[in-house]
Amino acid sequence: MLVTYVRSSSYNNYDFCQMQYFLTYNLGWRGSSGKRADMGTMAHKVMEILAGLKKFQQDNPRKKWLEIVDDKCGKVRVSKDDLYTDAFVDELIARSIEEYGETSAHKFYRKERQEVTDTVYTFLTHNGGQFDPRQRNVYYPEPHFDLPIEEDWAKFDFVDANGNTQKGQLAIKGTIDLVTLVNEDTIEVVDWKSGRRLNWASGEEKTYEKMTNDPQLLLYFYAMSKMFPDFPNRIMSIFFYKDTEGEPDPTPYSFCFTKEDEDRFLGMLEKRVKEIRQNTNPSVLDPTRTDFRCKYLCHFCKNSFEGESDNMCITIEKELVQLGMEEVVKKRTAPDFNIGFYEAPG
Numbered sequence: 208m209l210v211t212y213v214r215s216s217s218y219n220n221y222d223f224c225q226m227q228y229f230l231t232y233n234l235g236w237r238g239s240s241g242k243r244a245d246m247g248t249m250a251h252k253v254m255e256i257l258a259g260l261k262k263f264q265q266d267n268p269r270k271k272w273l274e275i276v277d278d279k280c281g282k283v284r285v286s287k288d289d290l291y292t293d294a295f296v297d298e299l300i301a302r303s304i305e306e307y308g309e310t311s312a313h314k315f316y317r318k319e320r321q322e323v324t325d326t327v328y329t330f331l332t333h334n335g336g337q338f339d340p341r342q343r344n345v346y347y348p349e350p351h352f353d354l355p356i357e358e359d360w361a362k363f364d365f366v367d368a369n370g371n372t373q374k375g376q377l378a379i380k381g382t383i384d385l386v387t388l389v390n391e392d393t394i395e396v397v398d399w400k401s402g403r404r405l406n407w408a409s410g411e412e413k414t415y416e417k418m419t420n421d422p423q424l425l426l427y428f429y430a431m432s433k434m435f436p437d438f439p440n441r442i443m444s445i446f447f448y449k450d451t452e453g454e455p456d457p458t459p460y461s462f463c464f465t466k467e468d469e470d471r472f473l474g475m476l477e478k479r480v481k482e483i484r485q486n487t488n489p490s491v492l493d494p495t496r497t498d499f500r501c502k503y504l505c506h507f508c509k510n511s512f513e514g515e516s517d518n519m520c521i522t523i524e525k526e527l528v529q530l531g532m533e534e535v536v537k538k539r540t541a542p543d544f545n546i547g548f549y550e551a552p553g
Contacts, residue, residue, distance in 0.1 A: 209233050210483045211546050212378045215423035225489035230507050235544025238506020242313040247401030250326040252303040256283055258340035258348035258385050279306050300324050326401050326448050338446055347386040352430045354379050360477050393440035400447040425472040428464040487532050
């Protein structure tokens with residue numbers, strides 16, 4: 208299989224189901240997000256806007272009115288006093304639900320809207336506002352990264368579905384929820400999680416020890432080390448809204464990684480990338496497709512290619528045996544699929 212970039216979601220997706228990974232990241236087919244995923248996005252948008260407004264206030268201390276332009280909600284304007292009110296938070300929640308609800312495949316009723324509200328206020332009020340961006344020194348709200356891995360093993364050279372030779376360097380991509388300034392030597396990344404502290408591939412709950420080896424956290428830390436090299440101390444804090452262990456008051460977790468962890472991540476990444484590249488026959492989560500994650504969570508088990516009777520997962524599984532991976536890529540690559548090469552800044 209081909210891999211030109213890695214996100215935390217793609218790394219974890221390969222563990223969850225190799226066939227789903229192949230359909231998503233090699234053929235370019237994507238399904239609509241689940242209702243709970245959309246609800247999490249709504250809550251995250253509120254936190255992102257609050258962080259952006261706080262950063263504006265920090266940069267413009269004399270201004271009475273704060274204003275940012277959000278990519279989803281458009282212009283957001285509030286007085287510096289009203290920024291800290293529940294009324295304004297409620298307004299943002301309603302606005303976020305409305306904006307995302309217009310393009311979602313799902314309907315959001317009073318129960319779901321209340322859960323989005325509860326999620327936001329849990330993030331804002333925990334431990335006296337410890338993770339409220341308005342109470343933090345915001346260094347960078349919602350930074351995106353697209354960083355090359357400058358290692359020989361990370362180079363790629365292949366012929367795409369159109370017969371064109373493609374050469375490049377593996378990259379890591381992603382978005383960090385919030386970067387805050389602790390002191391002149393220390394930054395802290397805050398990652399709000401609207402779901403459970405669970406490894407969906409194994410079904411096991413993530414313990415603190417397991418999270419120290421979690422690819423997402425290590426990937427984010429590696430990205431931090433490249434994006435913010437002037438800070439010798441970097442803290443990662445992750446807050447699961449539905450932390451079953453900490454209910455009714457979820458427990459956040461903080462980690463301090465080192466240079467050795469950067470090297471450890473590169474080792475993990477190299478192993479995973481080589482494993483994907485050598486895989487010519489992706490396995491499926493459940494050959495019978497009766498696992499609830501296949502039946503209810505997987506777009507490819509619930510949908511078929513146009514005019515075909517088998518679902519997408521079964522169709523590709525059969526064609527890989529009959530035609531081989533190269534021919535399947537030529538036949539089944541989604542229209543206008545961009546494999547996602549490294550995009551240099553500027």
